[in-house]
Amino acid sequence: MPITQLIGKAQIIEVPYPQTVTDNFLSSRLKNIKIAIFKFGGDRLDREHPYFSIKGVRYLIQKGIRVVGTDNFNIDSKTTEWQIHHMMLGQEMMIVETLFLEKVLPGVYEFICLPLLIKGGEASPARALLID
Template sequence: MTDITRRLYDGHPVWPGDTPCSFELTWKMREGASVNVGKLTTTTHLGTHLDAPWHYVEDGGKLESVPLSVLIGPCQVVDARGQRALDAPFLRSLELRAERVLFYTGQPDEWRDFPQEFTHVLPAAVDYLAERGVKLFGTDAPSVDPLTSKDLPGHKAFARHGIYIVEGLALGTVRPGGYELIALPLRLEGADASPVRAILR
C-alpha cells in the first residue's frame, strides 16, 4: 500500500491569495487542560484534494454529488514527465486501460513554495480521455489549468464530460502501472472541494 497524499503541516503552501494553512493547539495539557485540542484553518483546496464541479461551474454539483464509486477502484498511473501540457497526441501514445488515470508530471512530493509553473491539461486531451471512458483524472500538479488562467479551459472541459479531478497527488515514488485507488474526501456538505487521503494498493 502506498500513500500518495501530500504531508500537511502548519504553513503548507496554498494557491496564491487563498486561505493560509494554520494549525495550532487551543487547549494544551502542558498548560493545565485535560486534553490537547487543535484548530485547523485552511482552504478546501489544500494539498491533495478533490474538486467538486461547483468549484469551476456555477451550476455544477457540490462535493456531496461526487459518487464514492468514482473515487475507489482500478486506476492507472502514467509517467508524464517532460510534458509542458498534456495534449491529445501524447495521450494517444499511451495504452489507457482504466477509468481512473493519475499523471505523474514531475512535481516534488513536498512543496516548500507553491509551484508557479506546472503541467496543465489541454481541452482536446480531456476530450480524448472522455472517449476512452475515463471518469477520474488525477495529477501531481496543483491545478489542471495554468496558474495565471482566468477562464479555466481545462476545468471546463472536465466539467463538460463529467470527469472528476483530484489535484496535488504525491506520485514521486510510484511506478507507472495498474493499481487500486482509494481517494476519500471529508463529508463536507455544500462544499466546493475537500482534502483527500489517497492511497494506492
C-alpha cells in the same frame, strides 16, 4: 457524484517536463481504465507545470475516464482561466490534485480516494491510496 467513482483500477502515467498532455500523447499510453493519474513531478515548484490541452481532455472524455489525478496543484495552464476544470467537471469527471507520487512508478494500481463529505462543498481534502 458517487464515492464509488473514486475507487478502482488506476493508471499512473509519467509526463516528462515540459510535455503537455495532448490527444497524441495519450493515444500511445492510456489503457482501458476509468481512473488516470498523471505524474508531472509536481514537487518542482520552481517552474511552469505541465498541463492538459483541450484536445487531451476531449480524448480523456471520449475514452470514458471518470477520474483524473495529478501531483500538480492545478490541471490548468496559467493561461486557460479554468477552462480544463470546467470541461472535466462539465462531464462529471472528478479531479484529484496535489497527490504525492514522488516514489510511485508508472503502471496500474488499485486506487482509493476518500474525500470528506462537506455539506454544500464543491471541493474537499481527501486521503488517497494506491495499492500495488
